[in-house]
Amino acid sequence: MKTSKIASCLLVYGFAHALVDASCIVLLLGGIDVRGELLTYVVIYNLLAFGLQLPFGWIVDRIHWPxxxxxxxxxxxxxxxxxxxxPIAAIILAGIGNALFHVxxxxxxLNLRPGKAAMPGVFVAQGGIGLFAGGLILKLYGFHPGILALSxxxxxxxxxxxxxxxxxxxIGKEKSVNYLELTILLLLMTICIRSVVGLSVDFTWKTNLPLLVGLTAAIALGKGLGGFLADYFGWIKIAVGGLAISSILLLFGPQVAAAGIMGLFFFNLTMPITLVAISNLLPGRPGFSFGLTTFAVVAGALPTFFKTKVILSTSPVILISIILSAVTLYFGLRLLQSITTKTETIPT
Structure with a gap:
């Protein structure tokens, strides 16, 4: 595809992604009568929206209808x-719709620039923007399902x-990967840990709207720029280096807003790298690969919905978690270098 067509396609899908996530958060937080059971609905929605992407991805890869x-x-x-x-019907449909769109x-x-991390990073980054926009829309304008549905x-x-x-x-037969299962497991562990940490960090200063806007922008930029930086400078340098820097900054994040904002920027650089790394390990199965990553996300998110979050949000646990994530990612990407192909080089 020409660069202009790639940009147009990415713009459309990116905006649609933001709109989908904005609509879901508006429905969940303002559209349904949860009767004091918000946590239950949040868990149901997340299990469907993230968990269903794995089987849906498997199906889409076989019928070729993304x-x-x-x-x-x-x-x-x-x-x-x-x-x-x-409420139940609305949440179930929202979860299913979200999963189908994401797959x-x-x-x-993943196929705009096959094997590269930049384009998927930009696509996924729009989700966080959509969640923030949805919360803002709900606060300023309230719940208007007709407008969202028509959009x-x-x-x-x-x-x-x-x-x-x-x-x-x-699925090319010429491509072989040493320790395929172990490599995928290490990458999924990294995603799972990233999900735990991302949902556990607690910054009291987020009640300040300008700081919250800055935090949201930093997370989106981290995901969006992470792929470009990784493709240019190397996946291991950006991914492991970003995690190392974030581990230091996030220690001061609860007290210093600038440290927290920059910490989450560096922390999210890894997102497109892990996504495309798994896709490269499973050639010809982009939907299933995408679903694997979101399954790891929801697996990591589950402990944060319960009392365990109190422990997970402490600075020592966050520091240890990020270090563990960096170690597993380093070895996962090193193993990824065992891919042998005549036409492709992995920028690690």
Whole structure:
């Protein structure tokens, strides 16, 4: 694809991603009557939205319909919004719609520049922006499901019409990986730990709106720029170096806002690297690869929904967790270098 077409495709899918996550957070926090059971609905939604991406990705890889998956996800989510008076039905549909969109959009982003981390990083970064925007929209304008549903349907039309890249589904026999299972396990452990830490860090200064905007921007920039930096300077340098810097900065994050903001910027540089690393290990299965990473995310998120978060949010535990994440990621990427192919070099 030409650069202009790649940019257009990424812009459309990125905006749709932000809109999907904004719609889900608006529905969850302002659209349904949770009757004091918000935590239950949050857990159900996350299990569906993140957990279903693995089986959906497996299916999409076999029927080769990532665009249809994304459009269908947008449509199902719009229905969920309109059924807000039925909380369980609305949350189930929102989770399913979210999962379908992410699998389709993630597959497309992985194939805009196959093997590179930049494009998926930009795509995934829009999720955090959408969550923040959704909370802001809810606070300023309230819950208007009709507008959101129409916006989602409109984006579905645009996603369907925009030219998407050719998806690589062929599984080449010439590519071999030493210790494939161990490599994938180490990378998934890194993602799981990143999820735990990301949801455990607690900054009291986040109640300050300008600082919260800065924090959201830093997280999005970390994910968005991480892939570009990694492709240029090397995956290990950026990923492990970013985690090392973040481990120091996040120690001071609760007291010093600038340290917390910069710490989470460096911390999130790893996101696109781990995503594309797993995709490279499983050629021809982009949807399944994307689903594996989100399954690790929800696995890491679960402990933070309960009383264990009190322990997980302490500075020593966060420091140890980040160090462990850096170690597992380092060895995972080193093992990734055992990939042998005639046409590709892994920028580690």
């Amino acid at each position: 665009v249809v998956s994304a459009v269908l996800g947008l449509g199902i989510l719009s229905v969920g919004l309109m059924l807000f008076i039925h 389709g959009g993630g597959t497309v982003s 989602l349907l409109g984006m579905g039309v645009v996603v369907f019409l925009i030219k998407s890249p050719s998806i690589i589904y062929e």
